[in-house]
Amino acid sequence: xxxxxxxxxxxxxxxxxxxxxxxxxxxxxxxxxxxxxxxxxxxxxxxxxxxxxxxxxxxxxxxxxxxxxxxxxxxxxxxxxxxxxxxxxxxxxxxxxxxxxxxxxxxxxxxxxxxxxxxxxxxxxxxxxxxxxxxxxxxxxxxxxxxxxxxxxxxxxxxxxxxxxxxxxxxxxxxxxxxxxxxxxxxxxxxxxxxxxxxxxxxxxxxxxxxxxxxxxxxxxxxxxxxxxxxxxxxxxxxxxxxxxxxxxxxxxxxxxxxxxxxxxxxxxxxxxxxxxxxxxxxxxxxxxxxxxxxxxxxxxxxxxxxxxxxxxxxxxxxxxxxxxxxxxxxxxxxxxxxxxxxxxxxxxxxxxxxxxxxxxxxxxxxxxxxxxxxxxxxxxxxxxxxxxxxxxxxxxxxxxxxxxxxxxxxxxxxxxxxxxxxxxxxxxxxxxxxxxxxxxxxxxxxxxxxxxxxxxxxxxxx
Amino acid sequence: xxxxxxxxxxxxxxxxxxxxxxxxxxxxxxxxxxxxxxxxxxxxxxxxxxxxxxxxxxxxxxxxxxxxxxxxxxxxxxxxxxxxxxxxxxxxxxxxxxxxxxxxxxxxxxxxxxxxxxxxxxxxxxxxxxxxxxxxxxxxxxxxxxxxxxxxxxxxxxxxxxxxxxxxxxxxxxxxxxxxxxxxxxxxxxxxxxxxxxxxxxxxxxxx
Numbered sequence: 031x032x033x034x035x036x037x038x039x040x041x042x043x044x045x046x047x048x049x050x051x052x053x054x055x056x057x058x059x060x061x062x063x064x065x066x067x068x069x070x071x072x073x074x075x076x077x078x079x080x081x082x083x084x085x086x087x088x089x090x091x092x093x094x095x096x097x098x099x100x101x102x103x104x105x106x107x108x109x110x111x112x113x114x115x116x117x118x119x120x121x122x123x124x125x126x127x128x129x130x131x132x133x134x135x136x137x138x139x140x141x142x143x144x145x146x147x148x149x150x151x152x153x154x155x156x157x158x159x160x161x162x163x164x165x166x167x168x169x170x171x172x173x174x175x176x177x178x179x180x181x182x183x184x185x186x187x188x189x190x191x192x193x194x195x196x197x198x199x200x201x202x203x204x205x206x207x208x209x210x211x212x213x214x215x216x217x218x219x220x221x222x223x224x225x226x227x228x229x230x231x232x233x234x235x236x237x238x239x240x241x242x243x244x245x246x247x248x249x250x251x252x253x254x255x256x257x258x259x260x261x262x263x264x265x266x267x268x269x270x271x272x273x274x275x276x277x278x279x280x281x282x283x284x285x286x287x288x289x290x291x292x293x294x295x296x297x298x299x300x301x302x303x304x305x306x307x308x309x310x311x312x313x314x315x316x317x318x319x320x321x322x323x324x325x326x327x328x329x330x331x332x333x334x335x336x337x338x339x340x341x342x343x344x345x346x347x348x349x350x351x352x353x354x355x356x357x358x359x360x361x362x363x364x365x366x367x368x369x370x371x372x373x374x375x376x377x378x379x380x381x382x383x384x385x386x387x388x389x390x391x392x393x394x395x396x397x398x399x400x401x402x403x404x405x406x407x408x409x410x411x412x413x414x415x416x417x418x419x420x421x422x423x424x425x426x427x428x429x430x431x432x433x434x435x436x437x438x439x440x441x442x443x444x445x446x447x448x449x450x451x452x453x454x455x456x457x458x459x460x461x462x463x464x465x466x467x468x469x470x471x472x473x474x475x476x477x478x479x480x481x482x483x484x485x486x487x488x489x490x491x492x493x
Numbered sequence: 494x495x496x497x498x499x500x501x502x503x504x505x506x507x508x509x510x511x512x513x514x515x516x517x518x519x520x521x522x523x524x525x526x527x528x529x530x531x532x533x534x535x536x537x538x539x540x541x542x543x544x545x546x547x548x549x550x551x552x553x554x555x556x557x558x559x560x561x562x563x564x565x566x567x568x569x570x571x572x573x574x575x576x577x578x579x580x581x582x583x584x585x586x587x588x589x590x591x592x593x594x595x596x597x598x599x600x601x602x603x604x605x606x607x608x609x610x611x612x613x614x615x616x617x618x619x620x621x622x623x624x625x626x627x628x629x630x631x632x633x634x635x636x637x638x639x640x641x642x643x644x645x646x647x648x649x650x651x652x653x654x655x656x657x658x659x660x661x662x663x664x665x666x667x668x669x670x671x672x673x674x675x676x677x678x679x680x681x682x683x684x685x686x687x688x689x690x691x692x693x694x695x696x697x698x699x700x701x
Contacts, residue, residue, distance in 0.1 A: 045694045046687065051669025054687065056694060066586065068528035073681065082691070094526060107526045114528050158585040158609060172609050174587035176616035176680070184684035186691055190667065192608070222513060223579040223605055256582065258608050322513045322582075346512055439522045448547070458583060460517040462542055 032297035034194050035263050036229045039169045039294070043152045045186055052188040058151040060181045061137045062089035062124070064115040065441070066156025070179035071118040081122050083185045088146055089119050090127035092136045093441045097404045097431040100130035108442065135407020135433040138162035138375035142246060142271075143409055145278035149264040149291040154181060159375045159457065161252040165245035166272065167264030167294050169229070172253060192258065193227055193303035196296070198234035201310035206491040208385065209244030210377060210455065210474035212236070213251035214316040214326045216308065222324040226256030228304065231296060236310040237262060242271035243381035250376050251457060254323040263295040315490060318459050318472040319362060320350040325459075327362075329477060329489045335359045353461055354469050355451075362471070362487050369452035370401040370482040371464075372475055374438040377455035378406025380413045382475040387422045389479035389490055395427035396485030402444055403428050404436040428482070440465045453481045496618055496677040502599055503645040503656070504572035507562050508636045509540070514576060515583035516610060518543060520592040522584075535588055536595025561640035566597030573644050575632045576603040580621075581610025590617040600646050602653065604629045615670055616680065622646060622653050622664045631655060648675060 033041070045054040062070075067089070074080065081087060094108035103109035112129060119126035127133035127140065134140070138159050141147040149167035154160060156178045163170035173187065181187055199212060217224075230252050237245065245262050252260025262268075269288055272278050279287045314328035327333065333351070335358045336344050351357060372378075372386050383405065395401055403423060405411040411433055414420050420430045437444040438456040440463065446452045448467025455478050456463075459470040473481075476490035483493060511518070524538040543555050551558040566572050574593070580603040581589060590613035593601065599619060604626045606614075614621045624632075635642045635657040643656040648671060654661040666674075673680070684691075 046690050048669045048683075051667045054684070054690070056691070065525050069530050069587075072530060077681070077685075079685070082688075105526070111526050111528055156585060156587070158583065160585075172585035174585055174590065174609060174613035174616060176587060177612065180681045180684055183681055184688065184691060186684055186687070188669075188680050188684070189612075221579075222582055223607070226579070226605060226608055253583075253609075256579070256607060322515070342510075441522050441526060458515075458517070460515050460583060462521055463517055466521070466542060466547065 032299035032301065034296045034300045034302060035167070035231055035261060035294060036169065036194050036259070039150055039152065040191060042150070048188065052190045054186050055152060055189055057154050057181050057185055057187055058086060059147060059153040060087045060178070061141060061153070061155035061160070062087060062115070062178070063093060063137055063155070063157060064091040064111045065093045066175050067118070067178055068111065068114045070156070070175050070182060071122070073179035074122070074182055077183070079183055081124065081182045084123045086185060087124045087182070088127070089115055089124050090134050090137055090140060091115055091129050093435045093439065095129050095434040096443050097402065097434040097436045098443065100432050132408045135409065136375045136378060136435055138250065139378050139406030139410060142166055143275065143407060145272045145275035148272065148278070149268060149294050154187060158253045159250050161258060161260045162246050162250040162375055164252070164259055164261035165242065165249035166268055167261060167291065169259055169261065171258045192229045194231065195225055195228040195257070195304040195306070196231045196233055196302045198305070198307040199232065199236035199310055200234045200307060201236060203236060203310045203313065206315050206476055207313050208474040208476060209240060209247040211313055211316045213248050213254070214318065214323065214472060215313045217251070217255050217324040218326045219308065220255055220306070222254055222322050223256040225252065228257050229259040229261065230255070230257040232260060232262050234307065238265065241381055242267055243379040246379065247376055251323070254457060264291045315474060315477050317362060317477060317487060319354060319356055321353055321459055321461050323457065323459060323472055325350065326472070329363055329487070332359050332361045333357070363489060365487045366451070366485060367399060367453045367481050367487060368450040369446050370399050370478050371404070371437045371452060371454040371456060372478055373402065373404030373406060373436050374456040375406060375435070376457045377475050378404060378410065380410050382455065383410070383414050383419050385475040386479040387419045389476055389493065390426040390428065390483055391422050393426055393483045395482055398485045399482050401428050401482050402431060402437050404431045405433050407433050437464050439463060446470070453478050453487060498677045499618065499620060499648050499674040501645065501647045501649070502572055503643055504569050505641055506573040506575050506632070506636055506644055507557060507571050508575045508633055509556060510577050510633055512577040513579045513582050516581055516586050516589035517583055519581065519589035520586065525586055525588050532591065532595035534595070535591040536597065539592035539596040572598060573600040573602060573646065574598050575629065575636065576601055578603065578605050580606050582607040585609045587613045587617070590614045590619060593617070594619050602629065602632065602644070615674070618674060618677070620646065620648065620674060624653060624662050624664065628655070628660065628662050631658060631660060
């Protein structure tokens with residue numbers, strides 16, 4: 031029988047099928063960060079049990095870590111949470127990459143770059159952007175804290191099998207268009223709930239030619255389409271990315287692993303519950319205008335008008351624009367911005383910094399803009415410095431900060447003040463996401479870079 | 494979270510007619526930095542930034558602050574939320590389910606839930622009930638007409654009834670989860686009873 035990639039990995043991890051219920055699925059890797067695990071560790075203590083397979087768990091703080099210095103967390107609440115993670119890991123013998131250590135960073139950047147996430151694995155974490163890791167050819171899903179405790183206790187999770195969807199992107203992306211724009215385009219086409227209930231496989235020639243960093247960005251944003259898991263069949267690009275990385279198999283083990291990983295693809299006749307195809311040539315650099323990531327347009331388009339909307343839709347649409355201080359039909363290109371953010375698990379990788387630097391090289395940051403450039407990990411930061419990108423950024427008036435989730439979600443000092451407009455490479459433009467009252471426009475590193483230079487929303491093709 | 498056996502709930506509702514009511518709305522990120530499990534702490538933060546302004550004053554025109562909906566949930570009163578489309582999208586934070594449970598709500602009704610949040614609700618013994626768009630809109634209408642409109646959620650029979658119109662729909666839930674809710678059982682206990690199977694599975698992999 032012809033199977034999808036998702037089916038193959040799923041079926042290989044089924045421990046049992048609960049009668050008239052979910053599947054008991056074995057989990058190869060549990061990642062833990064400080065925010066969604068303290069109560070799970072408490073559950074273990076309540077029940078008087080230890081993690082069943084502590085060597086399958088890797089932990090690191092990322093949400094609360096400051097990006098200006100990492101000697102101390104000044105906020106006592108955030109500090110306690112980071113300290114609690116460390117203490118819990120010590121108590122239960124779990125690998126922990128502490129704040130400020132060279133191993134630390136955002137989980138969804140660190141996992142793939144250390145090859146802790148490998149093709150064929152099942153991966154979970156109490157974080158919706160766990161979908162990122164699916165880019166290496168794995169089933170990777172965000173879970174809740176009760177489920178984190180379940181995995182700690184049993185290395186298994188109870189889940190109903192999702193339906194499968196294949197999203198094909200065909201053709202060559204136009205200059206100035208990145209994986210981020212592809213994801214924002216798909217969301218605008220299918221809405222933020224278009225893939226709810228599905229695991230999504232990304233395929234097609236555009237994906238096959240996409241770098242690993244681009245694939246990680248695309249898989250990262252699966253959850254913004256409603257899909258818990260986005261995955262991409264591993265290929266030579268995947269293997270080249272993983273080879274030689276810290277936790278990748280070595281020597282003969284590597285060769286054996288690659289042979290096995292080459293089987294990880296959807297069979298030719300595999301049936302998906304849904305299949306859609308988009309053309310790369312239809313995609314332009316994009317920005318969002320509303321308070322969900324699906325509310326987006328090509329950068330040179332205008333915000334939609336109220337034509338054809340029902341009264342309820344109008345009310346919600348106007349409420350969203352009211353928060354953003356925009357009007358129906360308004361053109362956003364040229365609108366002044368206050369903050370520019372490069373980073374997050376979406377766009378905090380080396381390729382994103384290369385892209386940003388390619389735009390700002392030899393130019394100067396606009397005086398009206400506060401810019402936060404935050405690498406996704408210490409490894410990324412080291413590579414930025416090795417490639418001399420830090421110098422390019424510095425000459426253009428930018429400062430390279432320390433690895434952190436930073437301004438993605440306002441759980442550390444990098445908060446956008448109320449009413450200020452931010453153009454950001456992060457993943458969510460929700461009300462208050464970057465700080466209470468903050469207004470967020472999502473965009474690619476190229477768009478953010480161009481806007482940081484001009485001080486207004488700028489098409490990177492025109493600068 | 495408090496575990497209470499689930500059976501039949503008949504109650505007035507809080508209508509939160511917001512589409513894409515994401516988990517950042519349900520509980521803002523700053524409440525995630527705490528390590529407590531206190532239900533009241535999270536219940537007080539439920540929909541916080543839509544309920545309160547920057548000075549922590551209630552925002553009068555937000556539905557939960559209107560006199561007819563402001564009473565804290567108790568038996569038969571406000572135990573049910575009727576939510577907008579794509580309820581609970583975004584972040585996986587279970588704190589959102591803790592906030593709903595901590596506030597005292599036992600059922601959320603919508604025509605669509607985000608996958609992760611739906612599981613989180615179930616793990617917090619809050620029942621997500623998926624209804625048709627028509628049924629959802631009719632509920633909003635009935636409640637708008639009379640805020641005392643009751644809805645009956647019958648888990649054993651998997652039916653949800655708008656008592657104002659008498660209209661009823663079946664809803665889906667798998668037999669296992671239904672049994673868990675009706676008997677206040679956790680997934681973790683089920684998994685712990687299954688250790689033998691897990692070890693056998695691991696052994697089989699090692700030998701493959």
